Amino acid sequence: MKKITLADKAGFCFGVKRAVDTALNYREKYNRPIYTLGPLIHNNDVVEFLKSKDIHSIEIGELNSLNEGDIIIIRSHGISPKIVEALNKKRLIIADATCPYVAHIQQKVQKYYELGYGIVIVGDSTHPEVVGINGCCDDKAIVSKDGLNIIEIPSKVCVVSQTTEKQENWENVIGIIAKKCKEFVAFNTICSATQIRQKAVYELSKQVDTMVVIGGHHSSNTAKLYEICKKNCNNTIHVENASQIPDDMIKNGKNIGVTAGASTPDWIIKEAILKMSENRDLELNEQLAFMEENDVQIAVGDIVKGNIISLNEKEAFINIGYKKDGIIPLKEATREENVSIKDIFNIGDEVEAKVISLRNDDGYVILSKIEIERETAYEELKDAFENKTVLKLSIKEAVNGGVIGRYKGVRVFIPASHIELFHVDKLELYVGKELDVNIIEYKFQRRGTKIVASRRELLMAQQFEKESKAWNELDKGQIIEGEVKRITKFGAFIDIKGIDGLLHVSEISWGRIEKPGDVLKVGEKVTVYVLEADKENKKLSLSIKKLISNPWNDVEEKYPVGSIVLGKVVRFADFGAFIELEPGVDGLVHVSEISYKRINKPGDVLKIGEEVKAKILNVNKEEKKVSLSIKEAE
Incomplete structure (x- = not known):
């Protein structure tokens, strides 16, 4: 039998197919004769087919026969910058079908030539591709098939290869250059498809008769x-x-x-x-x-798979097993900024993508990877909504009433009231952050799917866990450090391991305090005594005063009767003035003891905050009273 x-890989390569498709597409688009600079393809049957479609090959010397506005196709081999300049001077419509592999080589050669490197091209000096590459270094390259013609060489060189050269020839030339040159950079630019094709026939030819x-x-x-x-x-x-x-x-x-x-x-x-x-x-x-199956039809919305056959900075070209190759533009490959398509894909990678257009100007099927990701994202968001699973959201912008996050490119809204358990004034502070969220609304609408997320349940659960742990560690009589969170008229709330404890104004000091804000500041660290830790009713009472000795305990020893003491006027009453001897100990100077002169009220001769000397008339520890006389001290 x-x-x-x-x-494997027999027949049309990516670059040649691209050139043919470009010519046919331009012919259909403009409906007038199309010209190619040199035979578009090294195949007489295809050349004749193209002629039948009014696509004709001309040589450089025939450019004068073309008129302004005529269409010229640059074939996959590429051309030199000088010829590009000549085409532009003629004001022709130029369709550049240079193979991306070849264009990449030309860029390398131009870059290193401008850096002062000599250029070596491994290949055939008469081949159109090599001629075009050589033109990128002012036709000064050394072109060699086997390295035997390399006698003298610059002190530093850049080595590239014709895309269809044999690997064996490349290795021979590199071996010779390594012996003759002190500094060289080498880019093996043999097309990967060429290498695969040559390797395949090498193996196959050993197995057949x-x-x-x-x-x-x-x-x-x-x-x-x-x-x-x-x-x-x-x-x-x-x-x-x-x-x-x-x-x-x-x-x-x-x-x-x-x-x-x-x-x-x-x-x-x-x-x-x-x-x-x-x-x-x-x-x-x-x-x-x-x-035989290559005539299969595809439609917009279909999911296709294929292998990447070529890359440039902004596009990935994919063999999808269709009569046209697919192309993934950078914007359809990722939403990240400041990246190259080469950061995402490698030649030979298998990718799955969605068809979003069956035709662009160059005849490719336009594919999108992010549309696949978007569909997957919608499914994951819906699943998270139904099963109450947690997702991580990247916050991209602050808007009126909340923030906008993205989950794999899908827009998700978080209302301001669902960002924290407290009111948030500056929503823009969350931009650039990643937040764990629950999906609380997933609704299909005519203008798109409405997706709303929230952090409240997660934060409440975290707070409950934190508080439960803290309550288990708190007991009456403990001395612990906390942070002042809020100040009110009646006291201050102190954060103790995530629990708000009340420090009543009466427990701040033994002295009289009009406003807690006079002695405490939000954010201040304070040491407090736990008066009560009611775990059932979640009530935590705190005291600073408890940590300070009661000044009335030894008041009689500190303030002997008959002694003269210096104090500060702190308040008035109709019957006299109160003098602070120390925080928590006030003495009363009766109006009759203020002066030998008759006065109607204390404020006639005293001022709040004024320091005065007074004589201690009496001390009553039990009733916490000290009687003073200013006139006796005088």
Whole structure:
């Protein structure tokens, strides 16, 4: 039984397919002749097909035949800056289909050439891609296939490669440069798809008795595939299409391997395989079967999977198994700022994305990764609402009445009253923070899904846990430190391990205090005595006065009768004035003891805050009374 195996990655590469699609899209968009600078593809069948679509190849020397406003396609090989300048001078409409891989090489060469490095290109000096790269360093690069022509070399060089070069040639050149150059930087710019294609045919050509390489005779990458296969399989041929495959090979081949260059479209590969399998007694491998299914239709909203085949700074290109490749723009890959697409993806990564447009100007299917994440986010938010699970929310902005958070890109509103257990004046202080929340409302509306979150239940649970622990650690008679949280007319509330304890004004000092704010400040640390810790009724009473000795305990010893004492006038009554001897001990000077002169009221001769001398007439510890005389002291 005859077996035909198609090598992995055979046929159109990303860059060539992109160029062809670009030309066809521009032809459809403008409905007038399109021109390509040089043959768009190294395949005569495709070139003829493009001619039938009014897409024509011209050379640089024919640019004068074009008029202002004509459309020119820059093929995947790219061109030099000088030629770009010439096209702009002609005021042509330019469609740049330079392969992103090639554009990346050109940028590297230009950068290091401007930094003073000599440039070495591993490749074919006459190949259009190499010519374009060389133009980025004023055509001063050393171009080498094997390194043998490298005799003299600058003191420092930058080495790059033609995208379709063989890995073996790259390694040979690098080996020679390493011996001749003191300083060099090397970028292996062989296209990953090229490496995979070459590796696949290397393995396949060792397993078959016949090898068919399909591609243009002027195609560099096809020629390299032929060289690789010929080393392992003597019965290897290079053809451009099915008509060139010899009949005896079709008849005698039992185990046939097939590969195709980057400029060979699927329909030419399929035509060749079908010709070799006229008896239909054929085992097709999975890739050919996949090619047969490639006419599958996709629609906006579909979820597709694929592998990343190329990257630039702002886009990821993906093979999604469709007639067109997919593209994920940076804004559809992440919501983070100041990042490159290369920070998110690597070539070869498998990604899942949502189709949001079937066509852009370059003919790609536009995909979105964040739309997948958004759908997942909505499901997670709904689940959190139904099951009361906790989610982490990034706060992005403060608005009237609350703050706006984002959960994987989905907008969530937190009312101001649900941010803390107390009133919040400055909502903007929460911007940039991450908060744990519960979803308390999830409602579908015509203008979008309304999602509301809250921290209150979480904070209350945390507070309850903290308070429960604190109550278990509190007992009457403890001396403990706390922080003044609020001050009122009747006292102050002190935070003790998360519990508000009341320090009544009468428990602040032995002395008379008009306003607690006169002696305490919010935020101040104070040491207090626990008068009462009522765990059932959650009542905590505190005292500072309890920590200070009662000044009346030894009042008789401190203030002997007949002694002269200095005090401060603190208040008046109709019958006299009260003099503070120390905090908590006031003595009364009767109006008759203020002066030898007759006075109507104490305020006629005394002032609040005034210091006066007085004689101690009597001390009564039990009744907490001290009688004083100012006139006797005089």
